Amino acid sequence: MNQEELTLSKLFDSKNRRFEIPSYQRAYSWEEKQINQFIEDLKNAGKKYYLGHFIFEKKEENILYVIDGQQRLTTSIIFFSVLKKELEKRKDNGENVSLDLADIQDYYLKDLRKETQKFKTVKDDNNFFIEEIIEAKPSHSQELKTASIIRIRGAKEIFEKTFSKATVEELESWCSLVENATITEYVVTSKVQATQVFAFQNDRGKDLSKLEIIKAFFMLQIYLSSSSEEKIEENIGYLEEEFSTIYKQIVRINLYEDEVLNYYWRAMSGKGYYSEETVKGIKDKIATLETGKADWIKDFVAGLSQAFETVERIEKSDNSSIKDLFYLGNMALSFPFLIQARRLNANEETKNRLIRLLENITFRYLLRGGRAELESRLNPFLVSLNSDGNIDKIIGDIIWNIQNNWWWSYWNDNSMHQYLSGHFYRNRVDNYFLWKYELYISNENHPVPHKVTFSDLISNESIEHIAPATETNGDAVSHGYGIYDDRENPEKGIISGGWLNCVGNLMLISQKHNSSIGNKPFKHKLESYGRDNLLNQQKEIIAFVHDKSNPIWDVAAISKRQDAMVKAAAEIWNLDNI
Numbered sequence: 001m002n003q004e005e006l007t008l009s010k011l012f013d014s015k016n017r018r019f020e021i022p023s024y025q026r027a028y029s030w031e032e033k034q035i036n037q038f039i040e041d042l043k044n045a046g047k048k049y050y051l052g053h054f055i056f057e058k059k060e061e062n063i064l065y066v067i068d069g070q071q072r073l074t075t076s077i078i079f080f081s082v083l084k085k086e087l088e089k090r091k092d093n094g095e096n097v098s099l100d101l102a103d104i105q106d107y108y109l110k111d112l113r114k115e116t117q118k119f120k121t122v123k124d125d126n127n128f129f130i131e132e133i134i135e136a137k138p139s140h141s142q143e144l145k146t147a148s149i150i151r152i153r154g155a156k157e158i159f160e161k162t163f164s165k166a167t168v169e170e171l172e173s174w175c176s177l178v179e180n181a182t183i184t185e186y187v188v189t190s191k192v193q194a195t196q197v198f199a200f201q202n203d204r205g206k207d208l209s210k211l212e213i214i215k216a217f218f219m220l221q222i223y224l225s226s227s228s229e230e231k232i233e234e235n236i237g238y239l240e241e242e243f244s245t246i247y248k249q250i251v252r253i254n255l256y257e258d259e260v261l262n263y264y265w266r267a268m269s270g271k272g273y274y275s276e277e278t279v280k281g282i283k284d285k286i287a288t289l290e291t292g293k294a295d296w297i298k299d300f301v302a303g304l305s306q307a308f309e310t311v312e313r314i315e316k317s318d319n320s321s322i323k324d325l326f327y328l329g330n331m332a333l334s335f336p337f338l339i340q341a342r343r344l345n346a347n348e349e350t351k352n353r354l355i356r357l358l359e360n361i362t363f364r365y366l367l368r369g370g371r372a373e374l375e376s377r378l379n380p381f382l383v384s385l386n387s388d389g390n391i392d393k394i395i396g397d398i399i400w401n402i403q404n405n406w407w408w409s410y411w412n413d414n415s416m417h418q419y420l421s422g423h424f425y426r427n428r429v430d431n432y433f434l435w436k437y438e439l440y441i442s443n444e445n446h447p448v449p450h451k452v453t454f455s456d457l458i459s460n461e462s463i464e465h466i467a468p469a470t471e472t473n474g475d476a477v478s479h480g481y482g483i484y485d486d487r488e489n490p491e492k493g494i495i496s497g498g499w500l501n502c503v504g505n506l507m508l509i510s511q512k513h514n515s516s517i518g519n520k521p522f523k524h525k526l527e528s529y530g531r532d533n534l535l536n537q538q539k540e541i542i543a544f545v546h547d548k549s550n551p552i553w554d555v556a557a558i559s560k561r562q563d564a565m566v567k568a569a570a571e572i573w574n575l576d577n578i
Contacts, residue, residue: 482554
């Protein structure tokens with residue numbers, strides 16, 4: 001291993017030297033905050049700029065793999081690409097540019113003699129990088145298909161905006177700062193050396209993700225526990241392949257990498273939701289192993305790679321029950337179960353049963369406001385998931401407990417009936433329930449995929465009080481509504497009886513429609529409900545009115561509709577159908 005203090009321009013000085021990001025390293029991850037900080041550092045640097053240290057693995061005579069520092073190096077290449085293009089524009093406009101722009105191209109972007117790329121990013125992103133950055137084409141056919149590609153474009157656009165407002169003198173000054181930025185270079189010639197340097201460098205208090213800390217820790221453990229240099233090379237090669245897959249998946253999913261790591265640890269640790277903090281738990285587990293550390297690490301990383309794949313499949317699934325789980329927004333409860341089911345190679349029928357059960361439980365849990373701790377009830381079942389054969393049994397056991405065990409009474413059918421029969425407006429699942437009710441009453445009128453998705457509902461629909469929250473002109477009866485405040489028989493009043501905010505008086509309606517009808521008389525509202533409306537829950541309101549020729553929306557109508565909706569809920573979330 002050699003160490004030399006040098007500048008960025010000297011690093012790229014060799015005409016034949018090329019740099020590559022290997023597939024087992026993270027794709028580009030800098031976002032607006034980091035790019036803006038990079039720019040601010042240049043503005044405040046004075047005459048000296050320090051870009052940091054870099055670790056390279058020598059693959060061939062003139063090819064260096066970037067092991068550490070790729071975010072800074074990639075950003076620098078984007079910087080030079082945008083700077084060159086901006087200065088070319090200024091030169092064409094007659095401004096005096098003293099920099100040799102061909103040198104910038106030759107040093108940092110493309111070897112002009114061989115027409116070869118000087119810096120390659122990860123394989124999946126590199127074609128885009130060539131078109132967008134290396135060749136700076138104004139338009140091309142490469143798509144924004146990964147999060148890292150989107151970040152590359154974002155970095156380019158931030159530089160473009162900043163450079164367009166700067167003077168030529170400022171641009172040339174910044175170029176000089178980056179070219180002459182002091183760096184420290186470490187070049188290693190084997191995976192063994194790369195493992196040592198990377199592990200010690202990246203687990204010493206830097207702001208890393210848990211996944212990065214664990215990766216560095218695993219590399220060090222492989223180095224310490226393997227029997228020979230050849231075995232270290234073999235085991236590190238195995239980890240590189242798995243992390244190559246993981247990093248490809250990270251940029252294709254929405255879930256943050258450390259969340260996937262946490263859910264996987266809960267699934268496989270044997271302690272479920274109550275596993276130790278992930279990094280500590282994994283390190284403690286390794287410490288208990290007298291032998292077989294390398295094999296355990298390899299198995300763990302292979303399973304983690306599969307967990308990322310599972311998350312990607314779930315996020316991109318067309319399965320309606322999976323989409324429902326995401327709509328409910330409590331995936332922390334579900335992901336460990338789903339990851340474990342995938343680990344056990346459960347068949348599709350069993351996985352679908354599990355998904356339907358998780359949606360059912362999550363709805364019941366959120367219906368009552370998330371009160372009463374659910375994880376402690378589910379944890380023994382998560383921990384006991386240890387073979388494909390027992391998943392169906394565990395599903396049955398959970399259902400039995402919800403139906404028969406008093407500890408689960410918070411979420412049984414009686415509890416669901418109670419919460420659907422009381423004050424429901426602004427319940428955590430009010431929109432979700434009304435959407436599911438719409439699907440229930442629509443049947444073949446709304447084929448799958450449903451014309452109105454839950455996402456559409458959230459953005460376009462609001463909840464209508466059929467009997468308005470405020471009496472129309474202080475006189476509800478004359479406007480087609482029942483008595484609001486019945487002093488002699490309070491339970492018969494829409495407000496005094498607590499019927500105003502119950503589910504029977506609520507329905508989905510477009511925001512525009514809701515604004516247009518306001519507090520109009522019920523007869524006028526009813527006419528608007530029946531005119532070319534997409535949602536059948538609007539069209540069916542007339543069915544709950546006693547006298548169709550003189551429609552009155554009163555407690556009797558609200559109660560009748562509420563009974564129908566509660567009955568529908570009992571069928572939609574019938575545990576016996578799972």
